[in-house]
Amino acid sequence: MKISKLGEFGLINMLKQFVPVSKTVIKGIGDDAAVVPYSKSEYLLITTDMLAEDTHFTRRMPPQGIGHKALACSISDIAAMGGWPTFAVVSIGIPKNLPVSFIKDIYKGIQEVARQFNVSIVGGDTIKTDKIVINVALLGLVEKKNLTTRDGAKAGDVIFVTGPLGGSFKSGRHLSFTPRGPQARFLVENFKPSAMMDISDGLSGDLNHILKASKVGARLDHAYIPRHQGVSLSQALNDGEDFELLFTLSPQKARLLMDWQTQKRAFYFYPIGTITSDVKEKIDTKSFTHF
Ligand SMILES: [Mg+2]
Numbered sequence: 195m196k197i198s199k200l201g202e203f204g205l206i207n208m209l210k211q212f213v214p215v216s217k218t219v220i221k222g223i224g225d226d227a228a229v230v231p232y233s234k235s236e237y238l239l240i241t242t243d244m245l246a247e248d249t250h251f252t253r254r255m256p257p258q259g260i261g262h263k264a265l266a267c268s269i270s271d272i273a274a275m276g277g278w279p280t281f282a283v284v285s286i287g288i289p290k291n292l293p294v295s296f297i298k299d300i301y302k303g304i305q306e307v308a309r310q311f312n313v314s315i316v317g318g319d320t321i322k323t324d325k326i327v328i329n330v331a332l333l334g335l336v337e338k339k340n341l342t343t344r345d346g347a348k349a350g351d352v353i354f355v356t357g358p359l360g361g362s363f364k365s366g367r368h369l370s371f372t373p374r375g376p377q378a379r380f381l382v383e384n385f386k387p388s389a390m391m392d393i394s395d396g397l398s399g400d401l402n403h404i405l406k407a408s409k410v411g412a413r414l415d416h417a418y419i420p421r422h423q424g425v426s427l428s429q430a431l432n433d434g435e436d437f438e439l440l441f442t443l444s445p446q447k448a449r450l451l452m453d454w455q456t457q458k459r460a461f462y463f464y465p466i467g468t469i470t471s472d473v474k475e476k477i478d479t480k481s482f483t484h485f
Contacts, residue, residue, distance in 0.1 A: 224407070225343050226274035226391050227334065237341055239334035241271040247325035251369075257296045259369025260328070261303025266373050267394065268332035269311050270437045273378035274392040275343070277336030279313045284330050287323030300328065311375060340382040342441070347389040347408035349471035352448035354463045355438050359397055360425030362435035367422075374439045377461050381441060385451055390441035396434035398477040404442065411475025414467035431477075442469055 197205060206223060215222045220237060221229035227241035243264065245251060251260045265282065272279045284304060288297060308315055313332065356377050362368040374392070381387050389404050397419070405412055421430040443451060448465065455462055 220341075221343060226271040227277075229275065229336075229341060229343075232335065235339075236335050236337055237277075239272050239275050239277045239336055240331070241268050241334070242329065242331040243268045243271070244327065244329045246327050251326075253296070253326075255366075255369060257299035258303035258306070259366070260326075261300035261305075262307050263303075263369050263371075264300070264328045264330050265304045265307045265313065265332070266371060267437060268330045269307065269313070269375060270371075270373040270392040270394070272332060272334035273373055273375040274390055274439060275334070275336055276340045276378055276382035276387075276390065277334040278375060278379065279311055279332055279334045281314050281316050282308070282330055282332040284315055284318040284328070285320070286318070286329070287321050287325070287327035289324055289326065290322055292326065296326075300326075304330075307373075311373070336382075342378075342382055342387050342390040343407070344389050344391050344404045345407035345409075346387075347404050347410050347442040347469045348444070349410055349469055350445050351388050351442040351469040352445060352465050353401070353412060353414070353467040353469060354441050354443065354448075354451075354465050355393070355397070355420065356441075356461070356463060357436075357438040358420040358422045358425075358430075359393065359436045359438060360421050360430035360433045362422075362433055362437075365422065368435040368437075371437045373437060377463075378439060380461060381439075381463075385443055385447045387441040387443055387447075390439060393436040393438050393440050394434060396432040397436070397440065398431040399434075400440055401477050404440065405469075405473070405476060408469070409473060411470040411472040412467055412477060413470055413475060414477060415465075418464065418466045420464045420466075 210223055218231055227239040229237045232238035245264050269279045356374045393400050419430050
């Protein structure tokens with residue numbers, strides 16, 4: 195069988211069988227980041243992302259944006275667990291004909307977002323490749339009480355997103371987005387989301403991950419899904435690369451959040467649907483698949 199037939203999640207499930215996991219691991223494969231023991235009050239978060247030329251970016255795109263994205267999408271995953279990023283290693287595969295300035299600019303992009311989010315780059319590796327490949331492995335921390343995973347959504351919970359969706363790739367937003375770290379911290383400290391993840395593959399597909407992990411269904415109110423200008427509903431549902439947070443709140447907390455944001459605030463959160471007990475209520479997907 196070819197990898198393309200297996201699909202990304204089929205592949206991950208197959209590989210899972212060969213991955214040893216000790217009992218001390220809090221969360222392994224299957225959330226935005228892995229969760230492992232750290233201290234009495236905190237967990238260590240680990241996530242990694244790989245970007246490849248002609249799959250995730252092309253040489254005609256601004257190299258600084260490519261670097262920005264390489265680190266920002268990992269910061270987004272740490273935020274989705276309720277935590278904050280700390281240390282990263284960056285590895286890069288470089289074709290020998292590539293202008294030095296291109297790599298320099300990729301690192302400038304990485305540096306800028308690292309500074310903004312207080313991430314120290316503490317190592318990495320470089321190899322010669324046919325196409326540019328960038329891999330970021332990022333650590334983060336989260337208080338045990340603030341850890342937010344995908345499996346806690348309950349029937350009746352309200353589904354929210356942190357911002358408008360769709361058209362990210364076409365508009366170039368996928369190279370300049372700001373990870374929703376401050377929003378995630380605000381939410382876990384004040385509203386305790388029952389489940390949270392970031393939208394990388396598209397709202398419809400990603401929401402299904404929460405539904406599956408939480409063993410619930412959902413109904414979306416299409417009219418309430420915030421979209422970027424000129425973006426269709428289908429694009430908002432399926433485009434992906436938005437890196438907005440998708441989270442669920444109990445009806446009581448949802449009401450408190452809606453009350454809070456009746457006044458002008460630093461953040462705005464969009465209610466877009468409801469969690470149901472019917473596991474057959476899945477979201478229709480034509481979500482981005484990697485293979
Ligand atoms: Mg994610």
